[in-house]
Amino acid sequence: MDLSGKVAIVTGSGQGLGLAYAEALAAAGAAVVVNDVNEDAAGKAASGIVERGGRAVAEVAAVGSTETAAALVERAVSEFGRLDVLVTNAGILRDKVLWNMTDDDYDAVIQVHLRGTFTCAREAVKHFRAQGEGGRLILAGSPAGQRGNFGQTNYAAAKAGIAAMARTWAMECAKAKVTVNAVIPNAATAMTETIPFLAPYVEAMNRGEPIPAVVRRAASFGTAADVAGLVVFLASDAAADITGQCIGIGGDRLSLWSHPAEIRSAFRDGGWDADAIADAFRATVGEQLETYGIPLPNIPTTRQDG
Numbered sequence: 001m002d003l004s005g006k007v008a009i010v011t012g013s014g015q016g017l018g019l020a021y022a023e024a025l026a027a028a029g030a031a032v033v034v035n036d037v038n039e040d041a042a043g044k045a046a047s048g049i050v051e052r053g054g055r056a057v058a059e060v061a062a063v064g065s066t067e068t069a070a071a072l073v074e075r076a077v078s079e080f081g082r083l084d085v086l087v088t089n090a091g092i093l094r095d096k097v098l099w100n101m102t103d104d105d106y107d108a109v110i111q112v113h114l115r116g117t118f119t120c121a122r123e124a125v126k127h128f129r130a131q132g133e134g135g136r137l138i139l140a141g142s143p144a145g146q147r148g149n150f151g152q153t154n155y156a157a158a159k160a161g162i163a164a165m166a167r168t169w170a171m172e173c174a175k176a177k178v179t180v181n182a183v184i185p186n187a188a189t190a191m192t193e194t195i196p197f198l199a200p201y202v203e204a205m206n207r208g209e210p211i212p213a214v215v216r217r218a219a220s221f222g223t224a225a226d227v228a229g230l231v232v233f234l235a236s237d238a239a240a241d242i243t244g245q246c247i248g249i250g251g252d253r254l255s256l257w258s259h260p261a262e263i264r265s266a267f268r269d270g271g272w273d274a275d276a277i278a279d280a281f282r283a284t285v286g287e288q289l290e291t292y293g294i295p296l297p298n299i300p301t302t303r304q305d306g
């Protein structure tokens, strides 16, 4: 993959997946604006790329506001002369069950994920349209947004909204040759270290141990670097015709997520009242109800003692 001459912004790229994306884009030849709220992490990420011969600058700011979005695009243009790729990756968690979730928990997550994606994408697309050479929006979705997840009202809503924005923007941006896709990642990072059944693997990885092959396959769970290839591919000319998709990646698995669609329908002359629905529901559209939630992977144990 050769991204020489292209310029990318990666939000939240001081650590975790964003850092892996920024490093991989730079290794493929792109110049990168590294963004993070964490000044130290952003600076280290950018200088690490430069030390390895890449081109990068750090822009420390909290995504969410229009001011930050404008500053990021402005920085890409002032430093590197153009903008080709925006990866809206910055994210936080504030997990609680619905009845314990505060307004602040809700607003904080919506602000960074949903509003941050909206404001940054809007500024980038304005620039792509003025530049007249197309562009790439690569958004960060999540299995939680695709399926719902216990304790993640705010996060699941934001991520489902991001998938909906990818489909909407794919239509709106097609004429300008801007592709819009959502990556649905799964990787060992500080974020997944907070999930109890994944924590041991993240801790092992942090100790320098590899993630077991069975986990990479059965749980689709690997390193952040395992996810980065998809971002480089989507940023490249090879993916110029791929848009409006939610693409899953993690460990050894690459997948395409379906979009919600009507799977069964029934018709009744004059329409449906409650009694008619009660009579027909289980024999027609409700013959088999949909599942929801993220299925727990079945990771076979290799231990002899069970």
Ligand SMILES: NC(=O)c1ccc[n+]([C@@H]2O[C@H](COP(=O)([O-])OP(=O)(O)OC[C@H]3O[C@@H](n4cnc5c(N)ncnc54)[C@H](O)[C@@H]3O)[C@@H](O)[C@H]2O)c1
Binding pocket: 011, 012, 013, 014, 015, 016, 017, 018, 035, 036, 037, 038, 041, 061, 062, 063, 064, 088, 089, 090, 091, 092, 112, 116, 140, 141, 142, 143, 184, 185, 186, 187, 188, 189, 190, 191, 192
């Ligand atoms: N790790 C996974 O398996 C996984 C799964 C699904 C989705 N995601 C999504 O991928 C993205 C990255 O996740 P991660 O696992 O690398 O998390 P992480 O916590 O390791 O990294 C997130 C980064 O975003 C930065 N950040 C937070 N708020 C910010 C803001 N307002 N402005 C700029 N930067 C900000 C943080 O400082 C941090 O560096 C997130 O959008 C997350 O929801 C991750």
